Amino acid sequence: MSRTAVIVPAAGRGERLGPGAPKALRVLGGVPMLVHAVRALAGARSVDLVVVAAPEDGVADVVALLGEHGLLDPDGTRAGASVVAGGETRQDSVARALHALPDDVDVVLVHDAARPLVPTSLVDSVAAAVRAGAEAVVPGLAVADTIKAVDDHGTVTGTLDRSRLRAIQTPQGFRRTTLSAAHAAADPGAAATDDAGLVEALGGTVLVVPGDEEAFKVTRPLDLLLAEAVLARRRAAGVVG
Ligand code: CTP
Numbered sequence: 001m002s003r004t005a006v007i008v009p010a011a012g013r014g015e016r017l018g019p020g021a022p023k024a025l026r027v028l029g030g031v032p033m034l035v036h037a038v039r040a041l042a043g044a045r046s047v048d049l050v051v052v053a054a055p056e057d058g059v060a061d062v063v064a065l066l067g068e069h070g071l072l073d074p075d076g077t078r079a080g081a082s083v084v085a086g087g088e089t090r091q092d093s094v095a096r097a098l099h100a101l102p103d104d105v106d107v108v109l110v111h112d113a114a115r116p117l118v119p120t121s122l123v124d125s126v127a128a129a130v131r132a133g134a135e136a137v138v139p140g141l142a143v144a145d146t147i148k149a150v151d152d153h154g155t156v157t158g159t160l161d162r163s164r165l166r167a168i169q170t171p172q173g174f175r176r177t178t179l180s181a182a183h184a185a186a187d188p189g190a191a192a193t194d195d196a197g198l199v200e201a202l203g204g205t206v207l208v209v210p211g212d213e214e215a216f217k218v219t220r221p222l223d224l225l226l227a228e229a230v231l232a233r234r235r236a237a238g239v240v241g
């Protein structure tokens with residue numbers, strides 16, 4: 001049998017969002033962001049199971065929360081979630097969840113809890129691109145701002161060609177063997193901000209598929225306002241969330 005798992009790194013503190021609960025547990029439309037994310041992932045046709053990397057001191061709370069919302073699957077046998085303790089960095093959190101995956105999982109997606117409004121269609125399209133043969137797949141969007149490189153003093157050293165740039169989102173999808181090899185070879189101190197970067201470092205090929213604006217990451221306070229607005233629009237349109 002071959003199955004698709006999604007790892008959800010949710011162990012960050014959310015420092016850029018300001019003081020409060022860990023970011024994944026901040027509330028959006030009355031429901032913690034992590035619940036929105038897990039609900040979307042578990043509801044995707046391509047997804048067989050979800051593994052959440054929770055804050056190390058918050059595993060029991062996350063288990064209780066997902067249980068309350070009917071999203072728990074401690075045995076990893078249906079599309080619900082199981083929970084492991086995350087680590088000090090995102091890379092470490094993903095690695096811990098990767099070690100907890102059942103043997104029959106051959107495709108692994110990694111999705112930030114901080115992208116709670118990810119459309120199910122994006123999850124399915126990333127998984128489909130891996131199933132179609134790509135070893136690593138990332139959703140990307142064209143960049144709106146001009147991007148410049150700077151030196152330590154803030155002096156511009158160059159302007160990048162915007163038409164060649166993509167802002168990369170999650171879920172990122174991988175053949176399990178590719179992702180495991182990339183994490184095994186990664187420098188634990190380097191703290192990569194995404195998983196595809198680890199595959200690139202090993203010389204692997206990463207394919208970009210079209211991203212989705214609603215898969216944006218909640219990073220700063222303004223992003224929370226945007227997320228509330230998107231959710232309100234979905235609810236007004238009769239989409240449950
Ligand atoms: N993450 C994680 N373990 C960590 C750090 C981050 O699982 N040690 C997760 C976050 O919970 C988030 C995702 O990785 O879902 C993307 O990280 P980011 O947006 O940077 O979230 P935070 O690290 O929580 O935010 P900040 O950097 O502002 O503190």
Ligand code: MG
Binds near residue numbers: 012
């Ligand atoms: Mg962070």
